[in-house]
Amino acid sequence: MTGASDPLVLIVEDEPAQLEVLTYNLGSQGFRHAHAVDGEEALLMIDELQPDLIILDWMLPSLSGIEVCRRLKSRNDTKHIPIIILTARGEETDRVRGLETGADDYVVKPYSVKELIARVRAMLRRTRPAGVGETLEFGDIRLDPEQHKVMRGGRTIRLGPTEYRLLTTFMEKPGRVWSREQLIDRVWGHDSYVDLRTVDVHVGRLRKALNRNNAADPIRTVRGEGYSLDLEY
Ligand code: CA
Numbered sequence: 001m002t003g004a005s006d007p008l009v010l011i012v013e014d015e016p017a018q019l020e021v022l023t024y025n026l027g028s029q030g031f032r033h034a035h036a037v038d039g040e041e042a043l044l045m046i047d048e049l050q051p052d053l054i055i056l057d058w059m060l061p062s063l064s065g066i067e068v069c070r071r072l073k074s075r076n077d078t079k080h081i082p083i084i085i086l087t088a089r090g091e092e093t094d095r096v097r098g099l100e101t102g103a104d105d106y107v108v109k110p111y112s113v114k115e116l117i118a119r120v121r122a123m124l125r126r127t128r129p130a131g132v133g134e135t136l137e138f139g140d141i142r143l144d145p146e147q148h149k150v151m152r153g154g155r156t157i158r159l160g161p162t163e164y165r166l167l168t169t170f171m172e173k174p175g176r177v178w179s180r181e182q183l184i185d186r187v188w189g190h191d192s193y194v195d196l197r198t199v200d201v202h203v204g205r206l207r208k209a210l211n212r213n214n215a216a217d218p219i220r221t222v223r224g225e226g227y228s229l230d231l232e233y
Helices: 016-028 039-049 065-073 092-100 113-127 161-172 180-188 196-210
Strands: 008-012 032-036 053-057 083-088 105-109 136-138 141-144 149-152 155-157 219-222 226-229
Touching: 008 016, 008 039, 016 032, 016 113, 032 039, 039 053, 039 065, 053 065, 053 113, 065 083, 083 113, 105 113, 136 161, 141 161, 161 180, 161 196, 161 226, 180 196, 180 226, 196 219
Parallel strands: 008 032, 008 053, 053 083, 083 105
Antiparallel strands: 136 141, 141 149, 149 155, 219 226
């Protein structure tokens, strides 16, 4: 059984037989998955779905895997998404080029599906937040989802429900830049009609609550893009 909080893996593969093997195995291992069959479609789906990980075939029609990878790794809102590249045996020069474009891992075809899934799991463990219910930490901020409690430097921080959900979103992916639209999707829900400026108001309230006693501001405003929780505050 899969649920909304299970990791979503996007498979980008143009060979139907390979795609079928991957979707079958990921599904049976409890991953949510989606697929695209060329590079252009992949980019559209990534914007829409915000997958937790991408398995990206090297040789694709329309836009190559390398180009998709390069574009994703140059964008603030997608560069955090881990990418595993599938490449044919012996393409060593491609391997090097792939690392330069920022791919996170490589699997050489023909590969063992079991091994690929093991790598997917390992990568998600590194990049995904702790399991549901585990305490999130960032600097001196701690968020305990079970007790619905936020502490900073040992002091309890009282937050409204919207500010609490905003902080949870930020703390799940520190360093990631969230656009206001993405925050609305995550915090208020896909179907809500929330003004973009409403996001600013709630981020402002969250800041005020977190930064009492002149504590350093952990929320970075990224001009023209949105907000992130930043390590270099
Ligand atoms: Ca291919």
